[in-house]
Amino acid sequence: MKEEMKREQEGWEKQKLEEKKTREEEKEKRREKDKSEMEEIIRDKEKLERERQEQLEDLEKRLKEERCMREDEHKTLEDKLKLLEEQHEDEL
Numbered sequence: 001m002k003e004e005m006k007r008e009q010e011g012w013e014k015q016k017l018e019e020k021k022t023r024e025e026e027k028e029k030r031r032e033k034d035k036s037e038m039e040e041i042i043r044d045k046e047k048l049e050r051e052r053q054e055q056l057e058d059l060e061k062r063l064k065e066e067r068c069m070r071e072d073e074h075k076t077l078e079d080k081l082k083l084l085e086e087q088h089e090d091e092l
């Protein structure tokens with residue numbers, strides 16, 4: 001009878017250890033999954049930041065080109081005006 005109780009107790013202890021091991025393995029799997037998800041979120045965030053930075057740089061470049069183009073147009077118009085004024089003076 002004592003041996004039977006001892007075997008039952010050993011069986012319970014073995015079962016408890018197996019359950020504990022299973023819980024720890026599941027906990028570790030959840031940690032790994034969470035870590036993987038966090039890494040993916042970080043990668044996505046970094047990618048988004050790079051894309052936004054590229055967009056910003058593109059917009060700054062376009063703005064600069066537009067500004068230069070307008071300055072060139074303005075200078076051209078000033079030159080034309082100056083020529084016209086000179087012609088008008090010559091005519092007088």
